[in-house]
Amino acid sequence: MPRRIGIFGGTFDPIHVGHLVTAVNARAALNLDVVELVVANEPWQKVGGRAVTPAADRLALVAAAVHDCEGIEVSDREIRRGGPSFTIDTVREILADEPGAQLALIVGADVIARLSSWRSVAALQALCELVVVNRPGSRLPEGAALAAALAGWRYEVIEVPALEVSSTDLRDRAATGRPLDFLIPEGAIRVIRERGLYALDR
DSSP states (O other): OOOEEEEEEEOOTTOOHHHHHHHHHHHHHHTOSEEEEEEOSBOGGGTTSSOOOOHHHHHHHHHHHHTTOTTEEEEOHHHHHOSBOOHHHHHHHHHHHSTTOEEEEEEEGGGGGGGGGSTTHHHHHHHOEEEEEEOTTOOOOOHHHHHHHTTTOOEEEEEOOOOOOOHHHHHHHHHHTOOOBTTBOHHHHHHHHHHTTTGGGO
């Protein structure tokens, strides 16, 4: 039987418990064999903004965070590929490795408004199902409005617990020495401390 693979891409700068809650709940809700946390090499949508932590460090954070999470894996596909990270390239690479795999592209509800700006949207729609993660209290269109916003996609909406965790706040916490416990997985906290990450964000 072909594997059912969840693709959850991101900058993960840093990874936090909200990311893991999303991955675990998506895997359970959709009966996925695995969810790949795909670490972006160059997140093209953030070009011109703040400096992004080097990809090798972000990969180390994710690897440490998920090492004992069943069915959740870190992927360095986009880092090995180099250059700007486009989801369509990742999807095609996975399908080349595993022809016939069933792919579920996991995104937050806030991403819906930006989907039209993604590269090769029509190809993505043909190759994978979209999984929209909603949180209690978040503003997701309903009924016909949601169908219109996601026209052309095969999609499913799942709800995960609302955890108000901000990567911006976490970088500031790391820089100023405030606690990261229970906000970032323990293994990733160790990597932050060992590598002195986010100290320049002060």
